Amino acid sequence: MADNKKMVESITPMDTDFAKWYTDIVKKAELIEYSSVKGCMIIRPYGYAIWELIQKDLDRRFKETGHENVYMPMFIPESLLQKEKDHVEGFAPEVAWVTHGGQEELAERLCVRPTSETLFCEHYANIIQSYRDLPKLYNQWCSVVRWEKTTRPFLRSREFLWQEGHTAHATPEEAIAETERMLNVYADFCKETLCMPVVKGRKTDSDKFAGAEMTYAIEALMHDGKALQAGTSHYFGDGFARAFGITFADKDNKLSYVYQTSWGVTTRLIGGIIMTHGDDNGLVLPPAVAPIQVIIVPIAQHKPGVLEKANEIAEQLKKKFRVKLDDSDNTPGWKFAEYEMKGVPLRLEIGPKDIENNQCVLVRRDNREKYFVPFDNLESQIEEILKVYAENIYNKAYENMQKRTYDCKSIDEIKQVLAEKGEGFIKAMWCGDEACEDSVKEQTGVASRCIPFEQERISDKCVCCGKEAKHLLYWGIAY
């Protein structure tokens, strides 16, 4: 057996090269294939199935909070994009332009949407007349294009799939409440569905979305100690409304501008799942988004009765779980490794011995724990194990985040922590001055991630200038 090790398709260990480990998983778990255009990836069935499960869960949450889905065009005329000054400036460096239709040059070039605020605003200006038309709670699922310079599968691609919510409200209070509510929807989703702990907070002014008055974000911490912005929710005030003329007549028949929000998450979440839960054997999927929750591996499948029983179990379990029976000619060992690579939460082994004993074997992906389970107790056992499994991977991720979160009171402490413990979340006080934010980044390499909602006062002084501190800030090195 040892002689065959060289044939084993394994992945680069995390500790050897984290970036290589990541791309190995992405390829070998058959999530994506590179395409011939830089930064554009082919999302393969297994990868897309994860996205579909993410979509389904989030979409339910959006509908439950009163949102409706729409679809906007993918092209934005240049003049429309330019209506809001900060917005164009933020996005201009990374938009792709369409300049020709067939052989003819267009009179006005069209940008491929990098985000759809301008389209929603143009539309809202047309359809909102009265306070009775508010609020407008719209969302769209689509892809957007940003011409990134350095690209990585899921984490930063030039075209990516996402969802963008765009809402319009009569008052600032209502819009801010919406911004916060959707950030909470994202955080709950990350915890409950992706088993991924996040820090909720507000972005500093320098880190706000182009055109936003306030940007909220959820930040997750990856296995290598780098931070991943997993979702954002923006409050626009009436800035866009003024630029686009979105007005409504209120109850007193006075004309007012609407207050708006937007919020989004992307396929980047899949990258987050990989780097939060994965290990040296491959992907580890949260049960709620695992395209296959239980993989059935028959042992000695040519022996009479084995495949029959395996099929019977598969049919029975299909009613409750996403199940696959692999009756291919590959050896059991090959199948074990294959579905571990793909992060399938539970493996069900069934062979002649099991059938004799009226039981089968369940093996967890997260810790390889084995269970011998009688046939008549299978469904409730699987349900129970998946629940424990989800809790376990969440707890592991949470502990990793705690372990890699450090309180620092000075620049030197930050440097020391980074040198001794490696990358992670740095908690440090900040005076609110952008100069200090820049200075910390320049001196230590960590940038501000967010001002967490859960504020603590670990010191009275700004970590940089020593003046009175206004906020506790999370810092880190981001993806």
Add this chain to the structure above:
RNA sequence: CGGGAUGUGGCUCAGCUUGGUAGAGCGCUUGGUUUGGGACCAAGAUGCCGCAGGUUCGAAUCCUGUCAUCCCGACCA
């Protein structure tokens, strides 16, 4: 966008220095033996050597350009 590395059957790579018309292992196909941690035997199929120019009687090999991927920085969901 700067610095570095790499592109050769589906995958991992050898061949390139010193030009002579392409190899290995894995995978794939067929048949057989196997099956509780990536099986074995036998017979097969698969290459415009990333792409475009150039040098040469002749280019995977030398030169130029270009595209893509990876790593390190600056920017970013």
